[in-house]
Amino acid sequence: MRNNTLGSLIWLRLMRFTNQSNQMSNDFLKRFDLTTAQFDVLMQISIYQPLTQMELAEKVTVTQGGISRMLVRLENEGYIVRKQDWKTKTISLTAKAVSILEQAMPEQLAFQTSFFDDVLNEEEQTTLYTLMTRVHKHSQKKELPPE
Amino acid sequence: MRNNTLGSLIWLRLMRFTNQSNQMSNDFLKRFDLTTAQFDVLMQISIYQPLTQMELAEKVTVTQGGISRMLVRLENEGYIVRKQDWKTKTISLTAKAVSILEQAMPEQLAFQTSFFDDVLNEEEQTTLYTLMTRVHKHSQKKELPPE
DNA sequence: CAATATCAATTGATTAGTCAAGCTAGAAGA
């Protein structure tokens, strides 16, 4: 029954790895009272602020509904402010979020980096990045096969 | 503010890709009335059945709580049967699940494979698989950095 | 034999997300 292709093995590997490292990252970020998803969203806001919810949703590849709920939580925690600007809501970070990010960002970057630095040299990392970039870019313009 | 390392770029790429391809896979599997997570679980059961919930949880890297809820759904849909064996519950597939898997498995495998076959040659796929395997295996024995 | 320890599975509260239907406010047409 198991006639796996190389591609399907890569796929599973990627899924298991991201799943696992995501959990570890959640664990790590507990010291800053953040989850990986929240950190990701706050980072994107900090880079592109001020921006609308639609724009943000696209950056983190989440639906409008998903970003709406996430922002409600972040707003309740006092990390962001939204103000109705015209018919759009513009998002920006609070001082609290800025100061937490300042601490958390370098540490989280180092944490992410350590997954690769520990086992791959620079050349191998460049190769991995190049290959994954090609795969990712391709997937973005991929169509669903016909039924 | 953006002094990203190569590792952190790889990390983000992996997260975005798996996130996206997972959604596409969900979309694809709708024709079989399955989600990616359900397909994954059913596949593992089909390979290792009969097995306990703990064992299954480990195979798909989910907590006991997570697998418990997932199995309730799969049981309600008539895909699996659980029977209390001693103090453990043993899981096995129903005929319905077997026949659906028989159809869905080759198609899902082809679908996964196409993410890579379309843009990477055999050698590149082998390289990608090797690198990711090293990264994944390393992450499994990784410890959380001290506070 | 009754009390307790142990291990598997379930469950309540929460985060995170999807889809699709419903609001809401400003823009445009009659």
Place this chain on the structure above:
DNA sequence: TCTTCTAGCTTGACTAATCAATTGATATTG
């Protein structure tokens, strides 16, 4: 000006997961 359209956001119902506390069933100990 008043209705209609539309873009952006929210929300209800659901899948999927986590953690931590609880339940259930057997095994062990006093």
